[in-house]
Amino acid sequence: MPIDNIPELYINNPKLKPELFVYDFKMTEDIIKTKVNLNMHMFSFLQTGKKQVHFAETSVLVDNKQSLLIKKGNCLWSELLDKEEIYYCKLFFFSEQRLKEFLSKHIKHKEQPKETPSFFAIENDSYLTSYLNSLSTIATVPSALIDNLLSVKFEELLVYLIHKYKTVFENYLMSLIAQEEVSSFKKSVEQNIHSTLSLEEIAFLCNMSLSTFKRHFIKEYKVSPGKWLRDKRLLKAKELLEDGTLKSSDIYLDLGYSNLSNFSSAFKTKFGMSPSEVR
Missing domain, CATH: 2.60.120.810 (Jelly Rolls)
Structure with missing residues (x-):
C-alpha cells in the first residue's frame, strides 16, 4: 500500500x-x-x-x-x-x-x-x-x-x-x-493486541519497515510477531466466549480475522475445540 x-x-x-x-x-x-x-x-x-x-x-x-x-x-x-x-x-x-x-x-x-x-x-x-x-x-x-x-x-x-x-x-x-522521544516499542505493540490492524500496519505506526519490525519484535519477545499476536487474540476470544454474552460471529472481525471460518479453524487449532463448544 x-x-x-x-x-x-x-x-x-x-x-x-x-x-x-x-x-x-x-x-x-x-x-x-x-x-x-x-x-x-x-x-x-x-x-x-x-x-x-x-x-x-x-x-x-x-x-x-x-x-x-x-x-x-x-x-x-x-x-x-x-x-x-x-x-x-x-x-x-x-x-x-x-x-x-x-x-x-x-x-x-x-x-x-x-x-x-x-x-x-x-x-x-x-x-x-x-x-x-x-x-x-x-x-x-x-x-x-x-x-x-x-x-x-x-x-x-x-x-x-x-x-x-x-x-x-x-x-x-x-x-x-518538545523534543520528541522514541515511543515505547512494547507499548505500541501491546496497545494493538486486540485491534484489527495487520502486522504491516502496526510496523508503519512504529515507523519501521515490516522486516525491521519483525527483527525488533523477536529481540523483545523471543517469538515471531505473527504467532504472538495470534495467541493473544485467541486468548481474548476465549475469554469473551466464556463470558457467555457474545458468539464467535460477534467478535471475529474485531480480533483481526477477515472471515468466521478462518477464526474458527485457528481457535480449534489453539484450544482443541470449536468456539461453539466453549462454556
Whole structure:
C-alpha cells in the first residue's frame, strides 16, 4: 500500500512549502486505513461523515460533533461516508515555527510536558462553526493576502481554544514543540493486541519497515510477531466466549480475522475445540 505524504499531496506546486495551509478534502466513497506520513501538525474539522485515525498507541473515531488536532507523524486514517453522499473535512496545517511564534507571544514560559499525545479532541460549538465559515471565505480573496489572513485566523483559533480548554490545551501545544522521544516499542505493540490492524500496519505506526519490525519484535519477545499476536487474540476470544454474552460471529472481525471460518479453524487449532463448544 502506498504512503500518502500530507499535506504535500494536496499542494499543487511542489516547490511551495507554506507554513500555514488550508485544504478542503472531499470524497464520495469510503477510504479505509490510508497510510499517512503527516509532515505538519493538522487541525481536522470534519463537516460530514466519520473519521477514524490509528496511532501507534491509540485510535480515535469522530463525527462532525468533534474536531481533532493531530500531531505530525505516521498514522492510518479511514474516512467514512455517513448518511451523506459526500465526505467533507476541512484541514488546517501549521508549521512548528508558526506554533513557536504563537507560544512565545501568548504563553509564559513553562516546563514542557514529557509526553506528547497523538491528538487533542475538540468539541465543536457555535463559535467554531462561525470560525470555519470565515476561514472558507479566505479562498476568495487575492492570493497576496492569503498568508497574512491565515496568520490572523491561526492565532484566533489557538487563542479561542486556550480560552475554552485552559491549561490542558496550553500543555498540549507545548508538547508539540518538545523534543520528541522514541515511543515505547512494547507499548505500541501491546496497545494493538486486540485491534484489527495487520502486522504491516502496526510496523508503519512504529515507523519501521515490516522486516525491521519483525527483527525488533523477536529481540523483545523471543517469538515471531505473527504467532504472538495470534495467541493473544485467541486468548481474548476465549475469554469473551466464556463470558457467555457474545458468539464467535460477534467478535471475529474485531480480533483481526477477515472471515468466521478462518477464526474458527485457528481457535480449534489453539484450544482443541470449536468456539461453539466453549462454556
